[in-house]
Amino acid sequence: MGFLTPLIFWLPFLLLPLLLLFKRKNQVKKELKRLPPSPPKLPILGNLHQLGALPHSSLCQLSRKYGPVLLLQFGRIPVVIVSSAEAAREVLKVNDLACCSRPPMAGAGKLSYNYLDVAFSPYGEYWREIRKICVLEIFSVKRVKSFRFVREEEVASLMNSVSQSSSSAAPVNVTEKIFSLTGSIIFRTAFGKSFQGSEFNRAKFYELVHDAATVAGRFSADEYFPGVGWILDRINGHKQRVERVFHELDTLFQEVIDDHLKPGRTKVQEDIVDVMLGIEKEQIEDGHAWLTKNHIKAVLLNMFLGGVDTSALTVNWAMAELSRKPRLMKKAQNEVRSIAGKKGRVTETDLDQLRYLKMVVKETLRLHPPGPLLIARETMSHFKINGYNIYPKTLIQINAWAIGRNPKYWENPEEFFPERFIDSTVDFKGQHFEFLPFGAGRRGCPGLYMGTVTSEILLANLLYCFDWKLPDGMKEADINMEESAGHCLTLSKKTPLLLVPKQYFHDQASE
Numbered sequence: 001m002g003f004l005t006p007l008i009f010w011l012p013f014l015l016l017p018l019l020l021l022f023k024r025k026n027q028v029k030k031e032l033k034r035l036p037p038s039p040p041k042l043p044i045l046g047n048l049h050q051l052g053a054l055p056h057s058s059l060c061q062l063s064r065k066y067g068p069v070l071l072l073q074f075g076r077i078p079v080v081i082v083s084s085a086e087a088a089r090e091v092l093k094v095n096d097l098a099c100c101s102r103p104p105m106a107g108a109g110k111l112s113y114n115y116l117d118v119a120f121s122p123y124g125e126y127w128r129e130i131r132k133i134c135v136l137e138i139f140s141v142k143r144v145k146s147f148r149f150v151r152e153e154e155v156a157s158l159m160n161s162v163s164q165s166s167s168s169a170a171p172v173n174v175t176e177k178i179f180s181l182t183g184s185i186i187f188r189t190a191f192g193k194s195f196q197g198s199e200f201n202r203a204k205f206y207e208l209v210h211d212a213a214t215v216a217g218r219f220s221a222d223e224y225f226p227g228v229g230w231i232l233d234r235i236n237g238h239k240q241r242v243e244r245v246f247h248e249l250d251t252l253f254q255e256v257i258d259d260h261l262k263p264g265r266t267k268v269q270e271d272i273v274d275v276m277l278g279i280e281k282e283q284i285e286d287g288h289a290w291l292t293k294n295h296i297k298a299v300l301l302n303m304f305l306g307g308v309d310t311s312a313l314t315v316n317w318a319m320a321e322l323s324r325k326p327r328l329m330k331k332a333q334n335e336v337r338s339i340a341g342k343k344g345r346v347t348e349t350d351l352d353q354l355r356y357l358k359m360v361v362k363e364t365l366r367l368h369p370p371g372p373l374l375i376a377r378e379t380m381s382h383f384k385i386n387g388y389n390i391y392p393k394t395l396i397q398i399n400a401w402a403i404g405r406n407p408k409y410w411e412n413p414e415e416f417f418p419e420r421f422i423d424s425t426v427d428f429k430g431q432h433f434e435f436l437p438f439g440a441g442r443r444g445c446p447g448l449y450m451g452t453v454t455s456e457i458l459l460a461n462l463l464y465c466f467d468w469k470l471p472d473g474m475k476e477a478d479i480n481m482e483e484s485a486g487h488c489l490t491l492s493k494k495t496p497l498l499l500v501p502k503q504y505f506h507d508q509a510s511e
């Protein structure tokens with residue numbers, strides 16, 4: 001028995017390292033399991049049933065209950081919802097490289113010729129190349145300025161059309177007019193010609209762009225529920241719809257490209273198709289060609305999806321907000337009218353001086369960001385937000401809408417109050433994470449300048465040329481400000497805005 005005494009004495013010393021090792025392993029295991037909080041989920045569906053008709057709003061409610069970093073399950077897809085400026089900074093700045101890819105989505109993949117575009121393409125060498133070309137050749141300030149005449153001509157034509165309606169004192173569908181204008185501007189900028197003279201009429205074009213946004217912006221049932229979802233896709237016609245939209249867009253793009261390649265074509269001004277065909281030609285001459293017609297078509301798709309709705313929604317919401325607050329509308333009109341004087345139109349050279357108008361646009365983008373959840377990202381490697389583990393292949397959605405309405409960053413956040421920006425340095429260029437209408441980081445919107453200049457010139461002219469009244473019997477409070485998440489990626493006003501225009505400039509000139 002004597003030999004046991006030293007063993008009993010030494011045993012704790014022998015076991016201690018083992019115990020410590022075991023404890024450490026458990027800690028690491030626990031640490032790795034530290035996931036963001038999740039609301040209870042249903043089998044198979046996960047949290048899909050909690051999304052509702054306005055996902056940004058339902059997700060905002062959930063984040064109020066569970067916190068600003070939330071883990072949900074959409075079918076088989078893990079999704080992290082980010083609803084605070086601090087957490088958005090962690091994603092879009094600190095860990096931007098880990099989460100700047102996009103998830104594969106069958107609809108977007110088909111419409112973008114297997115991810116040859118910028119917006120839906122996964123992060124990698126190809127995306128860097130195509131984004132670089134687009135930033136330098138399509139979205140640069142110089143290129144956007146070269147299309148100033150398109151914007152000004154189209155705005156002038158819209159003002160004439162509103163002016164004709166104004167003689168009857170009947171309400172005008174402002175929403176329709178605004179969408180028609182941004183559509184015409186993007187169509188002419190990309191293709192060098194307007195709807196007039198093309199077999200594409202406006203209505204057909206919008207339908208196509210909206211159908212494209214709907215199929216590109218959402219997962220198919222098969223992606224949520226692999227193996228069985230395809231049955232749902234069959235029943236709801238998703239696959240056929242993707243094929244139809246692809247075919248219609250491809251036919252349009254091919255016709256325009258063929259037209260541009262016709263020998264002896266007279267070119268008044270380079271449009272985006274000319275620019276892209278020029279790059280293709282240069283590459284062939286330099287002997288390192290990789291850009292094909294499909295690449296060009298994929299980029300055109302991004303222009304239509306990114307450029308038509310976003311600026312139109314901004315101006316539509318701005319007009320709706322200003323119509324609810326006639327005092328602010330008057331203030332914006334006084335500014336525009338004092339700067340543009342009796343010229344008859346606001347031109348882009350006036351825009352820099354329109355300080356209040358720019359605040360109106362900012363305030364509109366805070367309350368009504370056209371992409372309330374930005375565009376979904378997919379993580380590529382493991383990282384942490386607020387101490388929570390985020391694993392690769394997780395979807396990240398930043399709720400810019402919720403952040404823009406959070407009282408932690410904004411006083412009286414639900415109030416439309418452009419003056420809040422007077423002495424503020426906060427802007428939307430991606431450095432202020434409480435205000436993210438254009439996103440931020442590597443995937444931030446490259447069309448920011450094009451989008452803002454289009455919104456500003458249109459809004460400025462609507463305010464300059466007309467006084468706007470509500471239809472008979474309607475009060476400011478009756479304006480319906482309900483939202484509709486119709487096209488998946490963007491957030492519209494549920495009902496069109498109807499206003500009665502009274503021509504201002506004409507009246508002033510005759511005074």
Ligand code: HEM
Nearest residue numbers: 119303306307310371374375438439440443444445447451
């Ligand atoms: C008011 C106008 C606009 C708004 C509010 C807006 C908003 C956005 C947002 C939120 C994103 C996602 C950013 C992210 O993931 O961090 C985005 C990306 C993008 N936008 Fe815009 N956009 C506007 C105008 C435009 C215009 C005019 C175009 C082109 C004609 C455009 C083309 C794109 C493209 C190609 C991307 C994808 C970038 C990438 O994934 O690398 N946008 N935009």
